[in-house]
Amino acid sequence: MGKNITEEIEKLKKERNAIILAHYYQPDEIQEIADYVGDSYYLSEIARDSVENIIVFCGVKFMGESAKILSPNKTILMPSLDSGCAMADMINEGEIIEFKNKYKDAYTVCYINSSATVKAHCDVSVTSSSALDILNSIENKQILFLPDRNLGEYIAENFKEKEFILWDGCCKYHNNIKINEIYELKEKYPNSKILVHPECQKQIRDIADYIGSTAGIINYATNNDYKDYIIATEEGILYELKKKNPDKNFYIPGGSISCVDMKKTTLNNLYDTLLNMKNEVILDESVSKNALKCLENMHSLAK
């Protein structure tokens, strides 16, 4: 489109009384135009509490699904409805049922990066920013955690008195970060701080100065006076980091970590979605009802 597409999107957004939500891993121009940018936990709260009835969710499928579960009467649109999360797809309904059958007395905790169908079989969902608070409120000794073994392992390290049985899934982008790539950056920038997402492997977490969610990483860099930071997570986070900290330096191990699915949102498909009111997230009612308990427990236990 020849005319300024961002102006057209703004205009359509007002006409439709819609809001745009974007995850920190979305492309820069999408974060720029969004009304709210944040991590999964923050965005799930905004989706639940917004007064607008149309939410355009720029992220991956499980995020749009979570918004729909929390707000069944709102219209949730996704510019790239086919953006999956490879980690969320590492467990399906049959597998969660079988997993639970093996450990009948366990409490089942799923990372928010899981499908609505899987959430419908779980007791509570967690995000990387809320996981430790939520686990603190759970009395059960035996915990099934899925699908991310790295986040599960990190949580388990903080709750030694509990027995964690972990599903063997991971995010290929975080799991593939190499320790040598971090050492190389550390050698170049010896005063840098290493900020790590808990989806990374243990050997990476073990050399971190800080471990936390995307929002946690942004807060750490913003609230500290150090100049250089090594950022072990998806590079979309750099947009907000640089915006909040124009005088600081941020380095991604290996030069680039880019989630293909997160980058499927474009200004063009965002515009097209709003113009044609297409790509609506539709969920089976009973799945949605059961998955709601899991997300409501997340919000109440995280307090």
Ligand code: SF4
């Ligand atoms: S970065 Fe990893 S966990 Fe996040 S959406 Fe992409 S594949 Fe899923």
